[in-house]
Amino acid sequence: MKSKKENRKSAGEQWQSMKNCAFMVGQVAKYSPSFFVLTMLEGIISGVTGALVNTVLIKVLFDRLELGVSFASVALVIIVTAAVHFTGNAYSFFYGWAIKQWLRQKLQRGMHKDLFAKARSLDLSCYDDPVFYNDFVWAINQADSRASNIVDDIRITMTNLIFSFASLILLLTIDPVMVIVSLVFSFISSRISLLTNKLSKKREEAIMPHTRRSDYVARALTLPEYAKETRIGHAPDLLLAKYRESIDGRKKVTVRFGKKLCVLGSAYEFSRTCSSVILHVYMAWKLFSGAITLGGFAAANNAVWNLYWGFQEIAENYTKFVNHGLFAEKYRTFLAYEPKITSGEKPVPVIDTLTFDKVRFRYPGAQSDSLDEISFSIRRGEKVAIVGYNGAGKTTLIKLLLRLYDPTEGSIRVNGEDIRELELQPYREKYGTVFQDFQIFASTIAENVIADIYTDDLRQKVEQALEKSTFSDKLATLENGIDTPLTREFDDKGVNLSGGESQKIAIARVFAHDGEIIVMDEPSSALDPISEYQLNETILCHAQDKTVIFISHRLSTTRMADRILMFANGRLIEDGSHEELMKLNGKYAEMFRMQAEKYTA
DSSP, X not given: OOOHHHHXXXXXXXXXXXXXXHXXXXXXXXXXXXXXXXXXXXXXXXXXHHHIIIIIHHHHHHHHHHHTOOHHHHHHHHHHHHHHHHHHHHHHHHIIIXXXXXXHHHHHHHHHHHHHHHHHHOOGGGXXXXXXXXXXXXXXHHHHHHHHHHHHHHHHHHHHHHHHHXXXXXXXXXXXXXXXXXXXXXXXXXXXXXHHHHHHHHHHHHHHHHHHHHHHHHXXXXXXXXXXXXXXXXXXXXHHHHHHHHHHHHHHHHHHHHHHHHHHHHHHHHHHHHHHHHHHXXXXXXXXXXXXXXXXXXXXXXXXXXHHHHHHHHHHHHHHHHHHHHHHHHHHHHHHOOOSSOOOSBOOOOOOEEEEEEEEEOOTTOSSOSEEEEEEEEETTOEEEEEOSTXXXXXXXXXXXXXXXXXXXXXXXXXXXXXXXXXXXXXXXXXXXXXXXXXXXXXXXXXXXXXXXXXXXXXXXXXXXXXXXXXHHHHHTOTTGGGOBBSSSSOTTOBOOOHHHHHHHHHHHHHHHTOSEEEEEXXXXXXXXXXXXXXXXXXXXXXXXXXXXXXXXXXXXXXXXXXXXXXXXXXXXEEEOHHHHHHHTSHHHHHHHHHHHHHOO
């Protein structure tokens, strides 16, 4: 048995779930009030018409038949019954097919607008937290459907409450004993149903890891990005072995829970059968003894089952609301999140100097610092190369510079001002950046370059940016020019670019943006040597008056830089020009000589 402490905890969790459901209802009322009102009206109409048809009008019809009234009188009751039934169903059909979907889309637009705004303000560190990220993905994908499901379940509950109350009143007027028997067996069946639902949920939780494994195998054997690997060697055999393991695991879970569910299902059916036999025998005895009329018998029969199923549905819906509330908690947590990277109030000046002053940084949950006591300054117009082996901290440095993270210790300053005191968005707009893991959007070339809504007055700007990024030759081969859609996500006529071509599109964004500082994180990693040389020449030619910071593994690029910052294990170990660092004969010189044969020609 559960302890009092466990019971209090469970009750508290259920109460919190109900509050979360109430919050979601508030969101529905906020974004689509008509959806909430009309859905509640549907529940009321269904309950009232159902109660009238299945209880009151049935009693009247059979009583009139028993009294031997005229055919016209009986026909009138049948017509009224049909009219009431039609009215209720007509509203449900009209609302469900003509209005409801549009109102749900309105709800989706409203909720997604807030969710996308919140997503845009998330700290990058949130993506490092798998629990928060999973909840964030759920909120984006399911919040609106979960909210509409909560409203629909309230509608169903309302219908069943009206139905059950009407049935209860009718049974009280016929024979209170039937009410007691019905309530007792309804309670027993509802408890069994709740236990069955809880056990079914545990079964699904136990099956989930096996399902995820089999789903992964299905993706690996069907998605195009795995196609080459699965056709070389014996990877499919490995995947199919894992698939069989997942199926065996699901079978064991199913068998383990199946026995208990079978017992509960049998108990449920036994309870329902007992109640049916007892109540029908009792009603038949009352009918033959003359204690109730034929109409009373027919109406009581319907009322007993309405009461029975009404309580059943209410109990099951309560379980649904608890489950809804658990998911709604994720949505509320996501909306309530306050970013740690917040904007300062000072306007952003023209950037003359950038200074890192004893900067330390450690990623959340990491055991060691990614950057350790980093100090250096960059003057306006300098061309600075940041080099080092993988894991040296180069990309982390850029993330701090752009305020995607804030330093754990130390400060980054612009003209002596801590960047945390500057307006955030205007500060970031000072930079034109190409990340190593850049993305191409399923949109036109022009929209990809502008990274915003494109209009025809921007055509020259886009074409010039593409020329600077050396994409012009490829552009000349495209029939629709800068209006060519990229990827085939939404357009069968879309173009899939190579890695190097895509990188040139990303670089064109920098030239179109025209920021004060150009930041290139491995700008030529997907380019061949000739394209790399042309790109580097182009960047320097078009950025003579700009500060350029670029990360590179290919040290031929670094010879073009005014200064080179050599990083190792999160520390800045060397700082100087190519000639100075070669004379120093340290880590940079060692790294350069290892690549020298590639660039001496």
